[in-house]
Amino acid sequence: MYSLQRTLALRYGLTMLVALVAMALIVDFAAEGAFPGPHDGLLLRLLAIAVTGAGLTGAGAWWLTRASLEPVREIAAQARAIMPTGCGARQITVHADVAELQDLLATLNGLLARLDAALQHQRRIISDVGHDLRTPITAMRGELEVALRAGRSPAEYETLLASVLEEVDHLALMGDALITLARLESVGAEIERAPVDLALLVRERVRRFTTTHPPSAPRVIPVTGTEPVLATVDARLVALALDQLVENALRYTPPGTRIWVRLVPEPERVGLVVEDAGSGVPEGQMAQLFEPFFRPDPARPRGGAGLGLTLVRTIAVAHGGRATADRSPQGGLRVTLDLPLG
């Protein structure tokens, strides 16, 4: 392996040796011209001085390079000591205030800070997943165990099975959402873009909601013109995002009210907007809405996987777009999925 210290010491030493030998030869030649006569041992002495000088120069270069590289060794030792499972502040510092290393240090510390934030985020998600998995499992386990402690009527067993089935559906929903999120967030994940008429997609998805939900459920109204809105997107993912937005609005909107799904085309982009007339979300919680497992009101019953709006945001980002939330003029929540057309 290439050693900077050894190479610099050798190069400085050899350069100095060549220079001093050349000087010795010049001096010997000049002495012969200026002072004719015998010069016993002059060249030999000059060559001995040259070799000694070159050796000293090499040693000096070795020492200087070693001293210069000391902060780099310090950085390496501290970087080796950083454990991925450790917690607390992780910053690399060097004792010597070397101007040339400040940029490297700032870059390394920035990288460490970003890694630390990502690790904390991942830990919080794992903890939230654990919590949200344990609650339905506790409900299922408890309902089954209590039911088995005594004989029950067929109607009671039917109620029990329906309840367990509901929890299984909830867990399956969470599993699907987690897999989709993991796939979209993995390095190099690619989406399957193709030209799609978003107006048609919106009408088709909304029709599905109006046929599968009871008449008492909030009415979902598509607000799209007759003109097609063409965009090059992954139709399956955009449909999934739209489903999540509408299901979320249905969950938090009172029966008998309305949910609007509209497209807002612009020259380069298109906004897919879902707004409701529900109770809305406090302004201070808008930014947290897209975080995994965030629920503005924990007292509300479990229903979704707690990952719906996180999926929406991830799908938007995968398309080079973004997802935003604000208060709807109808009083409820308005979520916009902003996508580039191409």
Added chain:
Amino acid sequence: MRLLVVEDDRKVAGFLEQGFLEEGYDVVIARDGVDGLSRARAGGFDLILLDFMLPGRSGLEVVAALRAERVHTPILMLTALDDPRDVHAAIQAGANAFMTKPFRFADLLDRISALLSERRLTA
């Protein structure tokens, strides 16, 4: 024996209520921390079963408030979290015992019996 169950999840509260009633306990359910605290303050319970994460006021806040007001009813905390710091904080605040979800209902009954026996002995 009268139990106060403070649990926000409808289904968990439901099976606990049914199971305790069938075991001969008298059960009162509170669905958030504020309601749980006011019912616990009113008294008349032999044991309080308290969820850790609650809307309104957290389980930890409820325990601390009750102990500060010298309410000495035994408190068994339930949690879906498994951070040892939570256990430590709950015990520091004055909880008597701690169980992690999911749990066996039979084990929960055993813990409740043990806490009620301890209470009888110290009374």
